[in-house]
Amino acid sequence: MPPKLCLIPGDGVGHEVVPAAVRVLQAVLPDLETTTAVAGWACFQKNGVSVPEETITQIKACGAALFGAVASPSYKVEGYQSAIVTLRQRLHLYANLRPVRSWPLPEARPGVDLLIFRENTEGLYSGVERLSADGHTAVTERIITRAASERIARRAYETARAQKRRKVTIVHKANVMPVSDGLFRQTVREVAAEYPDLKTDELLADIAAFWLLRDPTRFDVIVTTNMFGDILSDAAAHWGGGMGMVPSLNWGENTAVAEPVHGAAPDIAGQGIANPIATILSAALLLRTVWNLPDHAARIEQAIVHTLTAGYLTRDLGGTMDTEALTNAIIACL
Numbered sequence: 001m002p003p004k005l006c007l008i009p010g011d012g013v014g015h016e017v018v019p020a021a022v023r024v025l026q027a028v029l030p031d032l033e034t035t036t037a038v039a040g041w042a043c044f045q046k047n048g049v050s051v052p053e054e055t056i057t058q059i060k061a062c063g064a065a066l067f068g069a070v071a072s073p074s075y076k077v078e079g080y081q082s083a084i085v086t087l088r089q090r091l092h093l094y095a096n097l098r099p100v101r102s103w104p105l106p107e108a109r110p111g112v113d114l115l116i117f118r119e120n121t122e123g124l125y126s127g128v129e130r131l132s133a134d135g136h137t138a139v140t141e142r143i144i145t146r147a148a149s150e151r152i153a154r155r156a157y158e159t160a161r162a163q164k165r166r167k168v169t170i171v172h173k174a175n176v177m178p179v180s181d182g183l184f185r186q187t188v189r190e191v192a193a194e195y196p197d198l199k200t201d202e203l204l205a206d207i208a209a210f211w212l213l214r215d216p217t218r219f220d221v222i223v224t225t226n227m228f229g230d231i232l233s234d235a236a237a238h239w240g241g242g243m244g245m246v247p248s249l250n251w252g253e254n255t256a257v258a259e260p261v262h263g264a265a266p267d268i269a270g271q272g273i274a275n276p277i278a279t280i281l282s283a284a285l286l287l288r289t290v291w292n293l294p295d296h297a298a299r300i301e302q303a304i305v306h307t308l309t310a311g312y313l314t315r316d317l318g319g320t321m322d323t324e325a326l327t328n329a330i331i332a333c334l
């Protein structure tokens with residue numbers, strides 16, 4: 001059966017980077033079948049819902065999706081929930097894998113090659129928020145469960161073992177949140193005991209941030225809760241060459257949604273100048289992990305290395321190429 005992929009451009013530059021990634025995917029996988037679905041802020045404004053049921057059905061039917069970006073407002077809108085948070089929760093995409101590696105770019109730091117596993121369905125992104133009657137007190141529930149902590153830990157350790165990694169670092173703040181992060185820490189440590197071939201250490205989230213800045217090569221695999229993972233992976237992105245270079249995979253048991261770590265970039269949306277590499281690398285994550293086609297993924301990654309080495313760069317990387325020209329260059333290098 002040829003692989004099937006549901007395309008969800010979402011908002012902003014998603015409409016430019018997703019088609020670019022599909023061109024690259026189809027160059028290595030000519031029989032790929034695609035379907036397109038809607039989700040996001042613009043979808044909410046048009047349809048009153050950020051993720052229509054039809055989109056969920058289409059993703060389930062394909063088993064895999066490529067999502068572009070979403071641009072949620074930074075204020076409460078009645079009836080709106082972030083499209084990507086909704087997809088992660090509705091489809092039980094409990095692991096968010098965010099690999100950061102050095103690319104041949106002046107900004108990138110040599111020797112960086114780390115995997116961040118971010119719990120993707122609960123924590124501070126539980127969506128459970130309330131405001132007191134006088135409007136002076138706001139509460140967000142930070143939910144941590146043993147079940148979710150165990151499954152993200154197992155996914156992190158299994159992937160670490162499969163990729164012949166050496167160390168997993170548990171990142172938490174259990175000294176200040178001994179109940180919630182204490183449960184996360186304890187649960188991950190119990191799973192770690194089943195993997196004696198892998199070294200395990202742990203860091204408080206603030207110290208982990210310090211070490212990510214000071215010496216990112218200290219890290220191999222990080223497993224952490226939802227918001228810490230979001231923040232630390234954006235910081236780590238700097239060492240890979242910037243936000244335009246970091247892919248991610250929202251990874252469940254039978255379904256996966258790949259997406260670039262960057263957002264909708266409204267400042268450049270519609271100009272055709274967005275860097276498509278993070279989305280192309282997200283498609284490569286689907287090839288490697290979901291469709292079990294690691295050689296196809298490696299071909300794409302190698303083509304990106306050649307393209308960057310030859311100096312084909314978009315503006316965010318210090319060059320002048322637009323989205324289409326960079327995509328053409330990558331396809332030519334395959």
Ligand code: GGG
Pocket residue numbers: 067068069070071072073082083084085259260261262263264
């Ligand atoms: N492709 C990742 C992305 O769109 N990031 C921005 C993001 O997650 N924003 C949250 C939101 O707008 O709901």
